[in-house]
Every structure is written in structure tokens, then in C-alpha cells.
Amino acid sequence: MKRLFTTLAAMTLAACSLAQAAELKVMTSGGFTAAYKVLGPQFAAQHGDTLQTILGPSMGKAPEAIPNRLARGEQADVVIMVGYALDDLIKQGKVVPDSRVELADSRIGLVVKAGEPKPDISSVDALKQALLNARSVGYSDSASGVYVQDQLFKRLGIEAQLKPKAKMIERIPVAGEVAKGEPQVGLQQVSELLPIAGVSYVGKIPEPVQSVTRFAAGIPVGAPHPQEAKALLDYLASPQAQSVVTGTGLDSVPH
Structure with a gap:
């Protein structure tokens, strides 16, 4: 009988817990x-x-x-x-x-398609050259991409050169498109780049031109x-x- 009461009490507690769960x-x-x-x-x-x-x-x-x-x-x-x-x-x-x-x-990083050479982005000048050398550049439609489009390219002095080959990618992860081959390089917050298969993470962009979200x-x-x-x-x-x-x-x- 004692075991029965114990079992009933446990079931009652479980039921109360489920009732309170949201x-x-x-x-x-x-x-x-x-x-x-x-x-x-x-x-x-x-x-x-x-x-x-x-x-x-x-x-x-x-x-x-x-x-x-x-x-x-x-x-x-x-x-x-x-x-x-x-x-x-x-x-x-x-x-x-x-x-x-x-x-x-969250900081901004850069990826290339898996198997492609990783560009040097260890300094501001190196990042500038890497973006100029890239066939195409993609960035997100959220905070990091707004910064890249409105400020980063200007700060690097390459806004005009990148305008024909840089593209904002809406709704979907930038790295997912890089994995397909276009764009050649992708910029987005590091935490959004790392989970995507088919790309190689190059690193964070240099602190002097970094944007922390x-x-x-x-x-x-x-x-x-x-x-x-x-x-x-x-x-x-x-x-x-x-x-x-x-x-x-x-x-x-x-x-």
C-alpha cells in the first residue's frame, strides 16, 4: 500500500509539473x-x-x-x-x-569555398588586397552586412572597385552560397559562418576595421x-x- 501511495504521489507531482510547463x-x-x-x-x-x-x-x-x-x-x-x-x-x-x-x-569573419586557397587578411592592407583580388564578394542583409556595405568598403577605400562584384545576400547564410562557388569570398558574423559545411574559415577581419555587434x-x-x-x-x-x-x-x- 505504501508503494502505491508513493507511486500515486510521484504521478501527481509529474502531472503538476507538466501542467506548469510552458x-x-x-x-x-x-x-x-x-x-x-x-x-x-x-x-x-x-x-x-x-x-x-x-x-x-x-x-x-x-x-x-x-x-x-x-x-x-x-x-x-x-x-x-x-x-x-x-x-x-x-x-x-x-x-x-x-x-x-x-x-x-559578435565579430565579422571571412570564408572561402573549401579547398580554395585562403587569402591573407592579417592586416588592413592585406584584407583590402584580398577583396580587390576576389572574383566576387558576398555579405549578409543583417547588421554585419549593413556595416560592410555602408562603412567597411569606404574605410578601405575600395567602394567603387567592389560595387560591380559585391552583393548583399538576403535571408540565407552567406557561407552557404560561398560553398556553392559564388560569391568567391563571404563576409558575415563568425558565429554564422562556422556551422556551414563546404567552406574554409579564414579568420576575423582586422580589429582596426572590425565591427562588433x-x-x-x-x-x-x-x-x-x-x-x-x-x-x-x-x-x-x-x-x-x-x-x-x-x-x-x-x-x-x-x-
Whole structure:
């Protein structure tokens, strides 16, 4: 009889736990996605919640972009995106201001197709020459690509030379296109380059012309599960998450 009561008590606790579990809807942009794909399941296993993940850029005109999704009235419990794009959503009243959590810093790197010679990009002059020598250059439609298009080429003094052969690649990973052979070289945040097969990672572009993108996360106004969402954000920013964060090509930020 005692064993029966113990079994019933365990079943009751399990049922209560399942009843309390939430399905969190998470919208995340590319730069933090590799880390999230590891950390998200770890959080779910520890907390009993499930995660529904929706991928989309932090900005831009694509309907998949996180701001455009929220503007259409799509609900989410958590948004993970470029910090300044998140700040815009906070100013618009779309994200709870004091829910903002700093996650990681992301730097821009360069890839070529696997098997092709790796160009020297160890200095600003070397990077400039590598881009001039490239048959074609691709960059993303998110934060890193906006910087490459609007600032990097100008700072290197090669904007006019690159205009005919440089292209912004929308929605899909730049490295995936490089793996197919065009463009010949690709520029994007390191954490978005490393997971893609068929390319060789050359390295980060030099610090004097580097652009560091801060990734952050927040809870949209009207989120169905704000308490569980806060627990997820605390976990993603926790000390125990940092080995995963740095292992995916990102840099930790102080908290």
C-alpha cells in the first residue's frame, strides 16, 4: 500500500509539473542561433518547458524579420537579436524595457569555398588586397552586412572597385552560397559562418576595421509566459552558458 501511495504521489507531482510547463515561442536572429541551438535544449531539459523557435533577421524588409513579425501582431515570449535593433523595439513599446539582457558580442569573419586557397587578411592592407583580388564578394542583409556595405568598403577605400562584384545576400547564410562557388569570398558574423559545411574559415577581419555587434534579448509586451521567458534569458546569459557561447565564435560580455 505504501508503494502505491508513493507511486500515486510521484504521478501527481509529474502531472503538476507538466501542467506548469510552458511552450515558449522564441524568435532569434542568426548571430546567436548556433549558441541558442545548444543552450535552448539544455534549458528545456532542466525546466520542463518546450521551445518553439522561429528564425529571422534582426532588421530589413524581409517578412521573416523579427520587427516585421511583431508589427504584424505575431506573439513571442522571447526575442534574441542585434542590440540596437532590440533598443528600437523597446522605444516603439514592443519589448518590455527592463527585460533586456546582454548575451554576447559578435565579430565579422571571412570564408572561402573549401579547398580554395585562403587569402591573407592579417592586416588592413592585406584584407583590402584580398577583396580587390576576389572574383566576387558576398555579405549578409543583417547588421554585419549593413556595416560592410555602408562603412567597411569606404574605410578601405575600395567602394567603387567592389560595387560591380559585391552583393548583399538576403535571408540565407552567406557561407552557404560561398560553398556553392559564388560569391568567391563571404563576409558575415563568425558565429554564422562556422556551422556551414563546404567552406574554409579564414579568420576575423582586422580589429582596426572590425565591427562588433552586441546581441541581446528581451520579452515582448504581452508575452504569454513572461516568467518562464525571464528564466530562459537568465540562463542564456549565465556563467555556465559561456563555454557554449565562446565555442560558437562569439565573445562573452560582462554582467
